[in-house]
Amino acid sequence: MLFINLSCTENKGNTGDRVIFQEDFSSELDPNLWVIEMDNQPNSSVRVEDGKLVLDTKGGVTVWLNRELDGDFEITYERTVVMDDGPNDRLSDLNQFWLANDPNIENLFTRSGVFEEYDDLEMYYVGFGGNYNSSTRFRKYKGEGEKPVLQEYDEAPYLLAANKTYRIKTVREGGKVSFWVDDRLFFEYEDPHPIPSGYFGFRSTWSRHEIDYIKITRL
Template sequence: MKGMFNLVGRAALGVVLLFCIRANAQTASKPKDKLLYSEDFSGELDKTRWHAEIEPVGQSEVRTDKGRLILNTAGGVTVWFKPRLEGNIRIEYDWTVLVDSGRNDRLSDLNQFWMATDPRNADVFGRNGKFENYDSLSLYYVGFGGNTNSTTRFRKYYGNGTKPLLKEYLDSAHLLKANHTYHIVITVIDGRTTFSVDGEVLFDFIDPAPLRNGWFGFRSTGARHAVNGFRVWGEQL
């Protein structure tokens, strides 16, 4: 009987060791984050890394100020990050909608494009900031607090003018607060993209025809916004 217990104990120990070996192997082979890009906006806006498209209406500007990217526009604006992104990535940044006494202050439109491509051109640059001019792109889009802070929406653009609404929030908990700094995290991993705000996943989409590469852009209209802490992470095997 004692010998039988020894055999059972050895067998159990073997199972535990085998599980540990497999777990360690899986941990060792799991990709680790690698910082691909970072931006502190400490000097003038780097034209080699950023491309601003501003709708020619009213008094508008895109500039840096004390380590922040400032979007202060009367009409539409897109600020593209010029390096093309691909593969499994995580994009994160802090974003504040500034509301005080500025001429363009309005609590609205903390928006972003990602994995954007133009089916008819080599890149996405060259539009004038007007929102409708981006309908011909293929991309993912979140309009956080759009329509004068009445909707938060997630869409996929198909590059032909089709841009179905995939999910929408209308409740105040998922709309903007003035002068609050939001931490935004976007992931694109193996055909799945997520959009998180302050640790809460607002949108989680498994795409049957995923967008695997393209450009990222900050997007707004008729408001004054500040962005800082921009980082892009990728995989390092």
């Protein structure tokens, strides 16, 4: 696990981009870096296992990175929906929140993991393979209970395959946000009222997911 604080150092690539955070899940989650909100359901856990973050839950779960993001950035990670003989194995809900804020209280991390409890946040959301893998949706939550679907798919290749490792990329450039899967553009949105800053969270419900790493780069 590695956290890079830009006030101290920079890790620049060939293009001048800077890695501001990366985590390989080689050790237990640092509670100062990760906040788990998980519905109280049986046979549910969030754990690190064999170098992967595992979300294995009967109900809803959000794992927040406790670092506020602003400016232009790119988030990449690898993620697999596991289908075997586990009690929670279900091909559904490779989801995420990003640039999340609570307009009503300063502390974002006050919820139990139940999906409806997030309705009053301001943020972007992708539900990849939601509703039993029947739809993939992009929403903007407006902080007042409104969360309109801005774009949606209901056919392959925009639905999940079992036990396939996906490379997920999320980009924020100015007022534009985009979501990519294996270098395929799923969603792109030029927001007339961009969210200036907020938090990223892995999101899912009733399924088992393995996340292999995460890297955030300043563009």
